Amino acid sequence: MPELDPMLPAPALFGEIDPPQRLLMGPGPVNAHPRVLRAMSADLLGQFDPEMTGYMNQVMALYRPVFGTANAWTMLIDGTARAAIEASLVSLVVPGDTVLVINFGRFGLLLQEILGRIGARIVTVDAPWGEVVPMAAIAEAIAAYGPKVVACVHGDTSTTMAQPLEGLGELCRAAGALAYVDATATLGGMEIAADRWGVDVVTGGLQKCLGGPSGSAPITISDRAAEHIFARRHVEQGIRRDDIVDGAGVRIGSNYFDLAMIMDYWSEKRLNHHTEATSMLYAARECARVALGEGLAARFARHAASGRAMTAGLRAMGLTVFGDDAHRMTNVTGVYIPAGIDGERVRTMMREHFEIEIGSAFGPLQGKIWRLGAMGYNAMRHKVLITLGALEACLAAEGFVLPLGAAVPAALAAWVA
């Protein structure tokens, strides 16, 4: 037996996991559905056990309708939503490729950040924070730059705007470009129509409208994009097989995010890649079962009602809602912090008195707006009403003059509208 270093301090074990029961009404993560949390306590399986690969196939089937697609390649990336973004971009984009980013918030900047590290030539078509980019401007930019890939966020929680994507795929196909969409903040809450939009790769996360924990990221890949990616396939040493042939394209710059190997892992080839994160796969599976069991149309309507109610309640308090009304995400609402009110003091009071979390903001909006989410398991009438009532009490306590008792009835009226 090796001896342990006696100089190391004796370890403290802390207590059992026992988090306070916060109501998470920010831009995500949100509280997970209890069925999702319970699914994660199921026993594990070996990664090539037929029961496990059966669950993997079920996950593929369950996420196709969630993404609005018939794409065979619909699966999970083992990491947070950001992992799936990077996997998509590093697998689609060859260093030196021109990539057009449709940029209207922090997560458009994130796309550029990731693309910069990949070595892409980045061009952008931009909107100010709080607006979206008109499709005509996107068409012009595609014509002007001739990009290999067009990359876009669907709902950018930093600005609460949802970029319309009808017609994007047609523009891209006509120009020979592949289209990537980051739907992290909308998947399961607003309609994602990968096939009707004609976009090639769409990724999401569980921790927003799907009502699960962060750590597994659903992805769908068109056959057209899959062909492009398989042309870059490079199976790692030690597991090469006669039935899986390398492509002639430029090798993908990451092993973990090599979508060609990940697709071979999820296919009947069952190429050994990472060890699938089984508990997170159980969670992702249950998220989709909850969403499809409710019905996607009903679920989108529930998110829309929550957003309407939240917005109406905030306005009834005399607050000003941020951004372009016509392109608001249904599941997160930005609202200006009133003059003379300390936004962080209110957030702390919301948490300490009411156990409710609301969000701050990034970049040019930091200190200027709060972001209130109603996503997934929290896109519910009573949670919106509770949040509005609590915010009213905190604002009144801070000396903000507002029409007491107006927010909740306004929200109730807007819910059914």
Place this chain on the structure above:
Amino acid sequence: MPELDPMLPAPALFGEIDPPQRLLMGPGPVNAHPRVLRAMSADLLGQFDPEMTGYMNQVMALYRPVFGTANAWTMLIDGTARAAIEASLVSLVVPGDTVLVINFGRFGLLLQEILGRIGARIVTVDAPWGEVVPMAAIAEAIAAYGPKVVACVHGDTSTTMAQPLEGLGELCRAAGALAYVDATATLGGMEIAADRWGVDVVTGGLQKCLGGPSGSAPITISDRAAEHIFARRHVEQGIRRDDIVDGAGVRIGSNYFDLAMIMDYWSEKRLNHHTEATSMLYAARECARVALGEGLAARFARHAASGRAMTAGLRAMGLTVFGDDAHRMTNVTGVYIPAGIDGERVRTMMREHFEIEIGSAFGPLQGKIWRLGAMGYNAMRHKVLITLGALEACLAAEGFVLPLGAAVPAALAAWVA
């Protein structure tokens, strides 16, 4: 409301998650400790909630003794064990750097694979599969190649060998190299002495000796390595702050795996990066609490007893154990498939009749050996005995002539040895 595409098939919801209760006695993943599975069903928290950042700090404290280190930078990477390997290498290695890989199995090949994509100049010092690399050969290779980084697997499950690492850090420091160790398959089961070995970055996974699910990867980083990594810091657009200054070094090629930003996220700076995978963090925290509660020395002894018992039982059946006895991992044992026996038929019989999974093998060992693990929650006497009894029955059913009833008593005798 957008209409859903009526052409999409109505989604099947499949059943509730209900996996069969397999006993996973392969090279990992293994069954998770029930306390770990239960921890994951705790409610979620916002990522900058003080309760959440408190749990993050506890995780840092809990993993220091697990890694045998006082390193401040001890935390989690959100992905499988392979994610932490790539994060380490992409953050340590600048394209063009010479990296020496200590190569004695499939996971040494994986290190090379990842390094190749990063653009490293790779040199190796090798041992045949089933042996380890003598420290004198490593010293010679360091002297000959002058590497910037030396990368090594501690326990390579593909060959069941554990590379001795005493003195590696001293050699590396003398040569001005940083040392990286992949301890995925040994962390929590064999001693990891990051500080005594003097190595700079060590990574692991939960799904082997720590008895948790795949999907979160502990990592520890020396101050020396952290300084090197922070010199490459490049905070992404949209979240830049005056108190976090970019370094002058070459930007890290990945955003998700940028250890500088991940360290800023885990530090008091709380830089926004990914959304921490909360349920997996709960799991990782509980894995460490279970391990430290048992006591690391007792835990290593239990793994060693399991390995001794498994090896003794296999030999008592007349089977030949694979590889160098002096450098065997305690927690996984390779054994030759006897002549005339179909290895996959036996594995299927083990699974279908006994609900026990044992492992096949990779590369040059595929079809030649089975790999039997006894890791984490499964490194227990009764599970080793059950596995040996089942294997004996399967081999006998397949016509292999063996001394019936010999394996279990041999294993029992070896357990206490």
